[in-house]
Amino acid sequence: MLGAFVREHWRAYAGAGAMLSCIALMTVWIPRQVGRVVDALVAGQLHGAALLQQLAVLVLAGLAIYLLRVGWRLTLFKAAYQLGARLRTQLFQRLALQGPAWFQAQRTGDLMALATNDIDTVEMAAGEAMLAGFDGTQTLLLVLAMMVLAIDWRLGLAALLPFPVMALAFWWISKHLHTAAQDALGAFSGLNQQVQESLAGVRTVRALGLVARSEQQFGELAGRAAEASFRSQRWEAAYEPAVGMTLSSAFAIALAVGGWLVARGEISIGQLTAFTMYLGQLIWPMFAAGWVMALLERGRAAWARLAPVLDAPLTLADDGRAARPADTTLRAEGLSFTYPGATAHARPALDGVDLTLAPGQTLGIVGATGAGKSTLVRLLLRQAEPQAGRLTLGGVPLPELPLATLRAHIAWVPQEPFLFSASVADNIALACPGATPQAIEAAARLAAVHDDIARLPQGYATEVGERGVTLSGGQRQRVAIARALLSQTAGGAAPASQLLVLDDALSAVDTGTETAILAHLRELRAAQPERSVLVIAHRLSAVMDADAIVVLRQGRVVERGTHAELLALGGWYASQWRYQQIEASLDAA
Numbered sequence: 001m002l003g004a005f006v007r008e009h010w011r012a013y014a015g016a017g018a019m020l021s022c023i024a025l026m027t028v029w030i031p032r033q034v035g036r037v038v039d040a041l042v043a044g045q046l047h048g049a050a051l052l053q054q055l056a057v058l059v060l061a062g063l064a065i066y067l068l069r070v071g072w073r074l075t076l077f078k079a080a081y082q083l084g085a086r087l088r089t090q091l092f093q094r095l096a097l098q099g100p101a102w103f104q105a106q107r108t109g110d111l112m113a114l115a116t117n118d119i120d121t122v123e124m125a126a127g128e129a130m131l132a133g134f135d136g137t138q139t140l141l142l143v144l145a146m147m148v149l150a151i152d153w154r155l156g157l158a159a160l161l162p163f164p165v166m167a168l169a170f171w172w173i174s175k176h177l178h179t180a181a182q183d184a185l186g187a188f189s190g191l192n193q194q195v196q197e198s199l200a201g202v203r204t205v206r207a208l209g210l211v212a213r214s215e216q217q218f219g220e221l222a223g224r225a226a227e228a229s230f231r232s233q234r235w236e237a238a239y240e241p242a243v244g245m246t247l248s249s250a251f252a253i254a255l256a257v258g259g260w261l262v263a264r265g266e267i268s269i270g271q272l273t274a275f276t277m278y279l280g281q282l283i284w285p286m287f288a289a290g291w292v293m294a295l296l297e298r299g300r301a302a303w304a305r306l307a308p309v310l311d312a313p314l315t316l317a318d319d320g321r322a323a324r325p326a327d328t329t330l331r332a333e334g335l336s337f338t339y340p341g342a343t344a345h346a347r348p349a350l351d352g353v354d355l356t357l358a359p360g361q362t363l364g365i366v367g368a369t370g371a372g373k374s375t376l377v378r379l380l381l382r383q384a385e386p387q388a389g390r391l392t393l394g395g396v397p398l399p400e401l402p403l404a405t406l407r408a409h410i411a412w413v414p415q416e417p418f419l420f421s422a423s424v425a426d427n428i429a430l431a432c433p434g435a436t437p438q439a440i441e442a443a444a445r446l447a448a449v450h451d452d453i454a455r456l457p458q459g460y461a462t463e464v465g466e467r468g469v470t471l472s473g474g475q476r477q478r479v480a481i482a483r484a485l486l487s488q489t490a491g492g493a494a495p496a497s498q499l500l501v502l503d504d505a506l507s508a509v510d511t512g513t514e515t516a517i518l519a520h521l522r523e524l525r526a527a528q529p530e531r532s533v534l535v536i537a538h539r540l541s542a543v544m545d546a547d548a549i550v551v552l553r554q555g556r557v558v559e560r561g562t563h564a565e566l567l568a569l570g571g572w573y574a575s576q577w578r579y580q581q582i583e584a585s586l587d588a589a
């Protein structure tokens with residue numbers, strides 16, 4: 001991935017490399033020139049305008065180095081930031097393709113940390129580290145060549161004696177830094193997870209009086225993250241003393257051996273001056289080496305966390321190519337599903353379910369909690385694949401349809417709908433961005449939420465979601481119903497969906513509102529006779545007018561028929577109906 005990125009942006013990398021080469025050449029030229037100037041001064045051959053000219057050339061060279069340094073950074077960082085943006089997009093695309101089974105095994109905080117912290121770390125490794133590594137190595141080789149070849153090889157070799165020890169120290173530090181960096185990134189992820197959970201559950205935490213415990217937990221995690229970062233920084237900091245000690249030993253050796261060579265007349269004072277300047281120039285490559293190693297180790301640790309997510313096999317295949325069938329009969333045949341991770345003797349969530357929903361019909365699904373109703377919807381939306389049996393739309397098995405086709409066919413209202421941080425109107429028009437205000441209001445009226453919206457401070461323009469007004473559970477459900485109904489009626493860019501799925505979507509509204517919404521749905525169906533509705537409900541009044549009702553118990557169909565037939569059957573439905581009727585009359589009293 002990194003290699004491919006560098007190849008693609010070779011111009012930026014080559015440009016930055018060329019600028020760095022110019023810098024390195026000028027950098028090694030300067031001491032040599034200073035040496036010459038010193039020797040000429042000592043010999044009394046340089047003064048007046050000639051001296052000023054030499055000094056001006058040196059200053060200009062310094063200025064050119066400065067400008068080139070700015071240039072390479074700008075060129076390269078642009079490329080590195082592009083890498084960051086690319087990685088983030090790739091991560092997001094990958095996440096969008098994953099099915100719920102994959103998300104169940106992930107922690108939100110980890111994914112957020114990957115998208116921010118880990119990608120930043122990889123970005124640093126690809127930008128600064130790569131070029132500083134190149135620059136450091138180049139400067140090191142040039143400076144060494146000048147020291148050994150252009151000044152005196154004996155002096156060069158003697159001064160370099162402490163360097164192998166430093167290389168050994170670097171290797172040892174990097175080994176520890178890699179582990180420490182991995183721990184630090186992991187600890188940051190854990191902290192992120194805690195922030196995410198605490199904020200999402202802040203009301204529950206407060207209501208249960210768990211603020212102190214939550215604070216303590218957070219404090220502990222923050223402490224652990226800080227400690228892990230500190231450990232990693234401590235290893236990083238160990239590079240500096242290693243460089244410092246090596247260079248001071250090298251300076252001591254250079255002065256001793258160099259002084260002796262000058263005394264014997266084998267090198268000039270100017271050459272010794274140049275040599276010590278070269279030694280000083282080794283500071284940057286040495287520090288660069290430590291710094292680059294630290295960045296690369298951190299980058300490698302981040303990449304090791306990022307790569308498995310980018311390469312994880314998709315849990316949801318989207319390779320169906322069938323066209324949208326003309327006949328939209330939905331059929332389940334022998335449908336069975338067991339949740340992954342369920343114990344061997346656990347009952348399947350769905351067990352040999354057969355049902356049919358013809359175009360224009362309404363099918364009600366009822367059953368006690370845990371009977372498998374929501375699981376059926378999950379399979380219908382292909383959030384999971386059945387282990388046995390199949391679901392077909394117009395005879396076409398669902399996996400043979402492109403996911404986009406299937407999802408455009410279904411308008412789904414989940415039990416707990418999500419509202420985005422946007423206006424009510426935008427939330428309703430989520431699936432049909434081009435919908436007119438009139439169409440949005442019509443959908444809101446059908447979902448019996450128009451009056452509630454009209455009472456909001458800015459009506460349809462009121463911001464809701466995390467950053468806006470908090471709507472009640474029932475209002476949220478009705479906004480979601482309006483959203484689904486709009487996607488069934490409004491033209492917009494997307495094709496109108498044909499199947500409305502209400503997954504216990506009326507649970508939080510009162511019986512009167514439920515009756516009003518169901519009456520609207522009936523009117524709508526009369527106008528659009530080919531549309532079908534799947535109603536999942538606890539409250540039987542929501543399905544009593546359905547063309548057929550299926551009762552699930554422990555994943556199996558135990559009763560089926562119309563409301564009247566089921567009452568006559570005298571089974572679960574009939575007793576549940578009686579019970580709910582009594583409950584309703586008690587509520588009314």
Ligand SMILES: Nc1ncnc2c1ncn2[C@@H]1O[C@H](COP(=O)(O)OP(=O)(O)OP(=O)(O)O)[C@@H](O)[C@H]1O
Nearest residue numbers: 339340342349367368369370371372373374375376
């Ligand atoms: N993500 C999951 N992992 C494992 N088991 C699950 C999962 N979701 C549901 N189940 C189990 O599958 C069975 C059917 O659950 P499902 O949610 O379909 O029931 P339901 O009829 O929709 O219930 P409710 O009316 O309470 O929403 C239950 O035994 C439940 O414990």
